[in-house]
Structures are given as C-alpha cells and as structure tokens.
Amino acid sequence: MITLTHYLVLSAILFSIGLAGVIRRKNLLLLFFSTEIMLNAANIGFAAIGKFYGDLTGQMVAFFIIAVAASEVAVGLGLLVLWYKRTGTIDLESMQEMKG
Amino acid sequence: MENYVYIALFAPLAGSLFAALFGDKPKTLLTGIVTSLLLFVSWYASIKLLGYIDEEHIIHVKMMDWIAAGNFNVDFGFVADQVSVIMMVTVTTVSTLVHVYSIGYMDHDKGFNRYFSYLSAFVFSMMILVMSDNFLGLFIGWEGVGLCSWLLIGFWYHKKDVPTSENPAISPAYAANEAFVMNRIADLGMLIGIFMIYWNLGSLEYDTVFANIGSLDGATITMIGVFLFIGAMGKSAQFPLHTWLANAMEGPTPVSALIHAATMVTAGVYLVIRSHDIYMLIPNVGYFIACLGAFVAVFAASMALVNLELKRIIAYSTLSQLGYMFVAAGLGAYWIALFHLMTHAFFKSVLFLGAGNVMHAMDDEKYIDKMGGLAKVMPWTMRIMTVASLALAGIWPFAGFFSKDKILETAFAQNHYFLWALLWIGAGMTAYYSFRLIMLVFFGEERYKKFGFHPHEAYPYVLLAMAPLAILAIIAGFFEHSFMHFVTQLLPEYEPHVSKGTFIFLLVVTLGIAISGITLAVVKFSKGNFDEFFKKLGVYDVLINQYHIPDFYQRAICEPYAKLSEFAWKKIDMRIVDATVDFIAGVIYKSGDKARAMQTGNLSTNLKWMALGFVVLLAAALFYRPGM
Numbered sequence: 236m237i238t239l240t241h242y243l244v245l246s247a248i249l250f251s252i253g254l255a256g257v258i259r260r261k262n263l264l265l266l267f268f269s270t271e272i273m274l275n276a277a278n279i280g281f282a283a284i285g286k287f288y289g290d291l292t293g294q295m296v297a298f299f300i301i302a303v304a305a306s307e308v309a310v311g312l313g314l315l316v317l318w319y320k321r322t323g324t325i326d327l328e329s330m331q332e333m334k335g
Numbered sequence: 336m337e338n339y340v341y342i343a344l345f346a347p348l349a350g351s352l353f354a355a356l357f358g359d360k361p362k363t364l365l366t367g368i369v370t371s372l373l374l375f376v377s378w379y380a381s382i383k384l385l386g387y388i389d390e391e392h393i394i395h396v397k398m399m400d401w402i403a404a405g406n407f408n409v410d411f412g413f414v415a416d417q418v419s420v421i422m423m424v425t426v427t428t429v430s431t432l433v434h435v436y437s438i439g440y441m442d443h444d445k446g447f448n449r450y451f452s453y454l455s456a457f458v459f460s461m462m463i464l465v466m467s468d469n470f471l472g473l474f475i476g477w478e479g480v481g482l483c484s485w486l487l488i489g490f491w492y493h494k495k496d497v498p499t500s501e502n503p504a505i506s507p508a509y510a511a512n513e514a515f516v517m518n519r520i521a522d523l524g525m526l527i528g529i530f531m532i533y534w535n536l537g538s539l540e541y542d543t544v545f546a547n548i549g550s551l552d553g554a555t556i557t558m559i560g561v562f563l564f565i566g567a568m569g570k571s572a573q574f575p576l577h578t579w580l581a582n583a584m585e586g587p588t589p590v591s592a593l594i595h596a597a598t599m600v601t602a603g604v605y606l607v608i609r610s611h612d613i614y615m616l617i618p619n620v621g622y623f624i625a626c627l628g629a630f631v632a633v634f635a636a637s638m639a640l641v642n643l644e645l646k647r648i649i650a651y652s653t654l655s656q657l658g659y660m661f662v663a664a665g666l667g668a669y670w671i672a673l674f675h676l677m678t679h680a681f682f683k684s685v686l687f688l689g690a691g692n693v694m695h696a697m698d699d700e701k702y703i704d705k706m707g708g709l710a711k712v713m714p715w716t717m718r719i720m721t722v723a724s725l726a727l728a729g730i731w732p733f734a735g736f737f738s739k740d741k742i743l744e745t746a747f748a749q750n751h752y753f754l755w756a757l758l759w760i761g762a763g764m765t766a767y768y769s770f771r772l773i774m775l776v777f778f779g780e781e782r783y784k785k786f787g788f789h790p791h792e793a794y795p796y797v798l799l800a801m802a803p804l805a806i807l808a809i810i811a812g813f814f815e816h817s818f819m820h821f822v823t824q825l826l827p828e829y830e831p832h833v834s835k836g837t838f839i840f841l842l843v844v845t846l847g848i849a850i851s852g853i854t855l856a857v858v859k860f861s862k863g864n865f866d867e868f869f870k871k872l873g874v875y876d877v878l879i880n881q882y883h884i885p886d887f888y889q890r891a892i893c894e895p896y897a898k899l900s901e902f903a904w905k906k907i908d909m910r911i912v913d914a915t916v917d918f919i920a921g922v923i924y925k926s927g928d929k930a931r932a933m934q935t936g937n938l939s940t941n942l943k944w945m946a947l948g949f950v951v952l953l954a955a956a957l958f959y960r961p962g963m
Contacts, residue, residue: 254946257942257946258939258942258943258946261939327937327938327939328937328939330938331936331937332936
C-alpha cells in the first residue's frame with residue numbers, strides 16, 4: 236500500500252537531489268535540470284496532498300507550476316543560448332561580473 | 336456694533352501684514368502711513384464702542400470654534416465690556432500716536448518697513464489679550480506681545496555684544512533674549528494657573544470661571560491666584576523678575592514708549608483686574624501683591640535716583656508706577672488700579688517719546704551727563720516732558736495726581752500705614768528723579784557742546800503726535816468720576832473711607848513730599864551736579880549697580896547654568912548619547928564591511944548561500960510557532 240508518506244518522502248528525496256545539483260553543478264544546462272527536478276518534487280507533493288484531502292486545489296497548483304516552469308525554461312534557455320553565442324561557454328565560473 | 340469689535344481687532348493685523356509685504360524693501364513711507372491710518376481706524380472703532388457700552392450693552396462675539404477636543408471646548412470669542420473697552424481705547428490711543436511719531440523717529444532707519452510690521456503686530460496681539468473672553472485667548476495675546484516685544488527690543492540685532500567693562504549697557508540681541516527668557520519663566524507659572532482653572536472648573540471662559548470659582552476650596556483658589564500672579568509678575572516686571580525691563584531700553588524709543596511703558600507691561604495689572612473675582616476670595620494673596628507692589632515702587636524708584644541713562648531712569652519709573660498699580664489691585668481697589676494704568680499710559684508714553692526726541696537729536700546718546708541746557712534748542716520737547724514729569728510726580732491738576740493720590744488714600748484708609756509710608760516715600764523719590772532728569776537734560780551747563788553734538792528740535796508732526804498725549808496727561812485726571820461710574824458697572828465698587836480731616840492731611844502730605852522732591856532737584860541741580868551727595872553717602876554704588884541684582888543673577892544663575900550646560904554637553908551628550916549612537920553605527924558599518932567578503936561574484940557560491948539561507952528559514956519555520 237502506497238501512502239501519503241511515501242509520496243512525501245519521494246518528493247523530499249527529489250528535492251534534495253535537485254538542491255544538491257544546484258549547489259554542486261557548474262554547467263548551466265545541468266543547473267536548469269536541477270531546478271526542474273526541484274519544481275517537480277514540489278509538484279508531487281502538491282498532487283499527493285491534494286489527493287489525500289480530496290481537494291482539487293493541490294492539483295491545480297501543480298498545473299500552474301508546470302506552466303510557470305515551462306515558460307521559465309523557455310526564457311532561461313533563450314538567455315543561455317545568447318550567453319553561449321557571446322562567450323562560447325556555458326560554465327558557471329565564466330559569470331563573475333557581480334563581484335562587489 | 337459687533338463689526339466695530341472686529342474692526343478694532345483686525346485693523347492692526349491688516350496693517351502689519353501690509354507692512355510685512357514690503358519687509359525686505361528699503362524705506363517706503365507708505366507702510367508708515369497705512370499702518371498709522373489703520374490704527375486710527377481701530378482707535379475710532381474703540382471710541383465708538385466706548386460710547387456704546389453700558390450695563391445693558393456688553394458685546395460678546397464668538398468668531399468661531401477654536402478648540403473642540405472631547406470635553407474641552409474653547410471658542411475664539413471676544414468681549415467688549417467696560418474693562419476691555421477702557422484698555423482698547425488706551426492701547427489704540429497710545430499706539431496710533433506712537434505710530435505717527437515713529438514715522439519721524441525711524442526716518443533714517445533701514446528697517447523702516449519691518450519696524451512698522453512688528454509694531455502693528457504688537458498692537459494686534461495686545462488687542463487679543465485685552466479683548467479675549469477666555470484665559471486661553473488671553474494667553475495667546477500674552478505670548479504674542481511677548482514675541483513682538485522680543486522682535487522690537489532686538490530690532491537693532493546687528494549691534495555687537497561688547498563686554499560690560501566697555502559698555503555697561505548690553506546689546507539689543509542680548510536684551511531681547513533676556514526679556515524673552517525671563518518672561519518664559521513667568522509664563523510657565525501662568526500656564527499652570529490656567530491648567531488648574533481648567534482642571535477644577537472644566538472651562539476657561541471668564542463668565543463660567545468667575546461664576547463658579549467660589550465653589551472651590553480655599554487652597555485651590557489660592558494656588559490659582561498665586562500662579563496667575565507669577566505670570567503677571569513676569570510681564571509687569573515685578574521683583575524678582577524685573578531686570579529685563581531696564582535692559583529692554585535697548586530697543587527703539589517709541590517701542591519703549593508703547594510696549595515697555597504704556598501697554599504690554601501693564602498686562603499683568605490687567606490680568607489681576609480681570610481676575611478680580613478670584614483675588615477677592617483670597618485677600619491674603621491680595622495683601623502679598625500689595626506689599627510686593629509697594630516694595631517695588633520704592634525699590635525701583637531708588638535705582639532711578641542716580642542712574643545716568645535717560646531711558647533707564649524712565650524705565651525704573653515705569654517699574655515703580657507698576658508697583659503702585661499692584662498696590663491698588665492687591666488692596667481690592669481695582670478701578671483705581673485701572674485708572675492709574677490709564678493715566679500712567681498717557682504720561683509715561685509721552686515722557687518716553689520726549690526722551691526719544693532728545694536721543695534722536697543727540698545722535699542716540701543716552702547718558703544725561705553729556706546733555707544739559709537743551710531747553711534752548713528743544714523748547715517744545717522740554718515743555719512736553721515737564722508736563723509729563725509733573726503728571727508723573729503727581730502734582731495737581733495733572734493726571735498722575737488723581738490716580739496716585741487715590742492709591743495712597745486707599746492704603747491709608749485700609750490701615751496699611753506701612754504700605755502707605757513706602758508709597759509716600761516712593762512719591763517723593765518719583766518727584767526728585769523726574770526733575771533731576773529734566774534739570775540734567777534741559778537746564779544747566781550746555782555740556783553737549785564739549786562732545787560735539789548738534790541737537791535740533793524734532794519735526795513738527797512728531798511734536799503734534801505727542802501733543803494729544805501731553806494734553807491727556809494734563810486732563811485725564813478730571814475724568815475720574817465718570818471713569819469710576821463706567822468701570823464699576825463691572826468692577827467692584829470701592830471708595831476709600833477717610834474722614835474729611837484725614838483726607839486733607841493726606842492731600843497736603845502727599846503733595847508736600849512731591850513738591851519738596853521737585854524743589855530739591857531743581858534747586859540742587861541748578862547749582863551743579865548733586866549726585867556727588869549720593870556718592871558721599873556711599874549708597875551710590877549699590878544704586879547704580881541696581882543693588883547688584885544683575886550681577887547676582889549672573890553669578891548665581893547664569894554662570895552655574897552655563898557650567899551645567901557645558902557638563903551636559905561635554906559629558907552627557909558627547910560621552911553617553913553620542914557615544915551610544917556612534918557605537919550602533921560602528922557595529923553596523925563593521926559587520927557590513929566583514930560581510931562584504933561573501934560577495935565573491937561567483938554564481939555558484941551565491942547559490943550555496945541561497946541554499947543555506949533557505950535551510951535557515953525552513954528551520955526557523957519549523958521551530959518557531961507563534962502562539963504555541
């Protein structure tokens with residue numbers, strides 16, 4: 236029997252994987268992947284809790300997140316392509332312009 | 336008739352605002368003329384009201400609600416009754432003439448327009464003071480006249496402050512501040528009195544307050560009376576708050592005539608007269624007021640005996656005469672106090688204006704030992720000042736005789752023989768110093784020639800402006816009975832009861848000392864400088880240094896206070912307050928400086944910090960549960 240706990244544990248594991256990726260990875264593309272993993276971890280949590288309470292709001296929010304994630308990826312990839320064209324690399328270390 | 340009240344009140348304000356429009360421009364004669372005309376309008380309205388008001392016709396107007404907060408209601412209301420209308424007429428008469436006089440006196444002054452703006456603003460404040468129908472309005476006028484007095488004493492604020500060793504007189508700016516600070520002390524007392532009235536009676540309107548004051552217990556009424564009188568002491572420069580008045584003579588002379596002789600300084604007397612319903616219930620306080628008044632009458636007159644500054648002598652004389660008024664008011668003879676207030680306003684202002692003529696002619700020289708023999712060049716000023724001095728000395732048939740004599744009679748009739756004796760001595764001194772001044776300025780050796788002065792008589796219109804006041808100084812006394820009938824419709828009736836014989840005895844004795852004072856001064860000073868006599872007596876030093884009271888204040892109050900302020904500044908403010916603020920700023924600055932190191936510019940590091948922050952917030956959300 237798969238209970239709510241299982242879903243939430245899965246969600247937490249996915250979120251941790253995503254977070255680790257965001258912290259560790261240097262490749263911008265993989266950073267996007269990690270972000271997506273974190274967002275989908277949240278989606279799983281929303282959908283599971285929505286089902287548990289018999290409330291559609293959780294699933295609605297999940298759809299929202301999917302839509303927002305899609306547009307975010309579109310914008311992000313666009314910027315990424317632009318960055319690659321300008322500098323020839325998508326390494327995170329190449330972005331040092333914010334140094335105070 | 337209500338419109339006359341508004342016209343009398345607001346015409347000076349209109350004049351002041353008009354003159355203020357030209358405040359920074361060079362002299363425009365128009366401002367002087369317009370303000371004088373508006374003052375004349377105000378005077379005319381006051382005279383109209385004087386003719387209209389009697390027992391059935393008292394005008395009480397409510398212009399608007401002023402303060403309405405909870406149960407606290409004060410209207411912006413004005414009353415023209417017998418007392419306030421007398422004050423209005425006195426104030427507007429003197430101020431109209433002083434305005435006209437000032438056109439001549441301030442002729443060459445750069446601040447001509449500014450001067451007229453201040454002067455009219457003063458009259459407006461004074462009108463509010465006397466016309467208000469409640470204590471709060473009176474207080475507003477009270478502060479207004481204080482402000483205008485400050486502005487006008489310090490009118491020549493650009494004069495440098497020099498040490499007293501070089502010039503015993505102080506700078507106008509210092510004098511203005513001294514007057515202001517001294518009055519603040521007294522005003523606090525008055526404010527406490529007003530608070531206590533509201534606290535206990537729930538209203539500040541004269542009618543309500545005076546109708547219900549009897550319901551309070553004796554101690555409360557005494558406190559109210561004492562605190563209100565502290566306010567009166569400051570404004571009327573009674574001992575020990577008297578030092579500012581002599582120094583206030585640094586202002587232009589017409590200002591001294593209007594503010595520091597005829598009107599503002601009598602506001603304290605007006606307050607006591609207006610609050611007679613309170614003071615009648617507390618005769619002990621009244622007796623104290625009378626004693627203080629009698630003391631000041633002699634104390635101030637004695638300082639005038641030897642002083643060499645023309646205006647200071649007259650200022651001390653004003654102090655002394657205010658003492659007389661307080662004696663009358665304190666002994667319950669309110670109408671006599673008001674009568675002396677009125678006659679004094681006339682003869683003292685004209686005396687000051689005469690002094691102004693002399694100083695103007697002598698290039699602002701104020702020491703009478705450099706004058707002498709001016710009667711030849713300034714005959715009319717001499718005549719006017721002699722008339723005013725006769726009135727001041729209380730010689731029949733001049734105004735001062737009627738009012739001052741009544742005060743002495745009151746003291747005698749109430750068996751306060753000691754007070755009477757003090758006043759009697761004061762009357763002698765008054766006569767002596769008035770004529771010492773006349774003799775030193777107008778007669779004897781022409782000392783001014785040695786100092787290279789070229790005095791000249793004042794403009795004819797200036798003398799003409801003084802003439803009505805001089806005439807009033809002569810004839811005002813004959814209105815005694817109609818005056819008494821008029822004001823005793825409101826004020827308690829009072830007539831000193833002495834037998835016919837005593838009356839004549841008093842008359843002879845009082846006139847006797849006044850005449851002997853005059854004779855002494857005239858005879859001795861025509862033979863040369865009589866001041867040597869006082870120097871031999873050894874009291875000269877004490878008198879010329881004003882009983883060392885200014886020195887004492889300087890040493891006992893000002894210097895310790897300056898030290899205390901310095902301590903508070905250097906130790907408390909800089910070491911504690913500033914140090915605390917600086918410490919907090921330092922902590923924030925340094926922590927910012929240290930935290931800057933985390934900004935490496937590396938996006939990856941930033942993300943790590945972000946993740947850390949997220950974890951911290953998550954932990955906070957888990958562990959911090961408000962309301963649990």
